[in-house]
Amino acid sequence: MIAGDQFRAAIGTRDIRSTAFSISRQGDRLRFTGRGYGHGVGMCVIGAGRRARRGESADAILATYYPGLVIDSAPLPLARAPADGGSSPVAARVTVEVASVAPAKEVVAAARVTSGITARVPKGSAVTVMELERQATRARDSLSKALGTSVTPITIELHESLDRFRDVTGRPWWVSAVASGTAIDLAPAAVLEQRGGVEPVLRQAIAELFVAPALANRPVWVKVGAARYFARTKATTASASGKLRCPSDAELTLAISAVAQREAEGRAEACFARAVAQTHDWRTVR
Numbered sequence: 455m456i457a458g459d460q461f462r463a464a465i466g467t468r469d470i471r472s473t474a475f476s477i478s479r480q481g482d483r484l485r486f487t488g489r490g491y492g493h494g495v496g497m498c499v500i501g502a503g504r505r506a507r508r509g510e511s512a513d514a515i516l517a518t519y520y521p522g523l524v525i526d527s528a529p530l531p532l533a534r535a536p537a538d539g540g541s542s543p544v545a546a547r548v549t550v551e552v553a554s555v556a557p558a559k560e561v562v563a564a565a566r567v568t569s570g571i572t573a574r575v576p577k578g579s580a581v582t583v584m585e586l587e588r589q590a591t592r593a594r595d596s597l598s599k600a601l602g603t604s605v606t607p608i609t610i611e612l613h614e615s616l617d618r619f620r621d622v623t624g625r626p627w628w629v630s631a632v633a634s635g636t637a638i639d640l641a642p643a644a645v646l647e648q649r650g651g652v653e654p655v656l657r658q659a660i661a662e663l664f665v666a667p668a669l670a671n672r673p674v675w676v677k678v679g680a681a682r683y684f685a686r687t688k689a690t691t692a693s694a695s696g697k698l699r700c701p702s703d704a705e706l707t708l709a710i711s712a713v714a715q716r717e718a719e720g721r722a723e724a725c726f727a728r729a730v731a732q733t734h735d736w737r738t739v740r
Contacts, residue, residue, distance in 0.1 A: 500626045501710035508704050570606040576614035581643040581652055586612060593657040593685075597664055600684060601736070605663045609637045610656070616645055628712030631659040633681075638663065658685035668737045674703040676739050678719055679726025684736075700725040 462470040475488025497519040505515045516523055571594065573586040590610055598604040613619040616627055619641045623632040630649055632639045638659045646652045662681035669677045701718040709715035729739040 498711060504708040504710050508708050570608060572607060572609045573612075574610065575612040575643075579612060579614075579643050580647070581612060586610060586652070586656070589653045589656055590660065593653070593660045597657070597661050597684060601661075601664050603664050603668065605636055605660075605667075607636060608660065608663065610640065611638070612640045612652075613642055615642060626709075626712075628715055630655045633659040633662040633666075636663065654685070657687075658682060661685040665736070669739070672740055673700070674706045675700045675718075675722035675725055676729075678706055679722035679724075680730075680736055680739070682719060682723040683726050683730070698724055698728065 456464075462473055470486060470488070472488050475486050478485045478487070502515050502519070505518070506512075513525075516525070569591060571587055571590050573583050573590060575581060575583045575586055590608065594604070594608065611622075613622065619625075619639060620627060623629070623639050625632055630641050630646055638656070640646065640652070640655065640659070641649075643652055646655050649655065658681050661684045662677065665680040665684070666677055669680060699721065701721050705714070705718040706722065709718055726736075726739060730736050733739060
């Protein structure tokens with residue numbers, strides 16, 4: 455018998471990213487299916503940090519993750535004075551050294567530039583640079599026709615690892631793509647396949663690049679909702695609910711969990727669908 459956290463540590467915390475997993479047998483292989491990526495002690499570091507940035511106090515944050523927790527002070531351990539001198543015990547001092555380690559560089563295949571799109575993929579990626587370029591070209595051409603606008607050139611980087619994606623973008627693990635200016639950063643292909651595929655994520659990121667200039671200085675939900683709305687290959691109907699609450703900027707940019715992020719983005723799309731059905735011009739949605 456071995457505890458889940460001990461097993462995870464033995465296999466590797468980057469291979470088994472959480473103790474919330476199930477196991478199934480496939481012939482002579484075992485398949486692990488799980489969710490989450492944390493340290494297993496009950497507090498989401500990203501969620502706690504984002505709660506703090508949104509103004510919650512330390513007590514409120516701790517109460518969220520550890521209901522009933524009582525915080526009290528504890529005396530520092532005392533060290534006895536040397537036998538040959540000194541008259542009173544002194545607090546023990548502990549020195550912690552932190553080594554600064556630069557993030558590992560990705561090994562990236564030669565970039566390919568075609569028709570205003572520069573695509574880069576890591577060596578050994580399940581998605582080739584030509585496939586990524588074709589998917590981006592399809593998305594760009596169809597979205598440009600639908601929106602009446604475009605962005606060029608476009609640079610797309612498919613990252614080798616989730617850790618590298620997080621280091622470069624500063625976004626949490628549950629984010630699949632970051633679009634800014636004329637550049638798109640994508641999480642690893644294997645991760646995107648688990649989240650519905652590379653092409654849908656890429657299409658939404660390109661849509662965000664296209665709508666961003668016209669929707670500058672609007673609430674974040676307008677840009678996010680527009681990108682999701684136009685990225686869909688099937689038409690989206692407006693929500694009939696009069697109680698729909700459009701998400702705040704903080705809910706979209708400082709979401710405290712993957713679930714909260716998805717829920718806020720879903721409301722953003724519903725709000726945009728409702729608004730564009732009334733205005734019939736996506737540029738005027740506010």
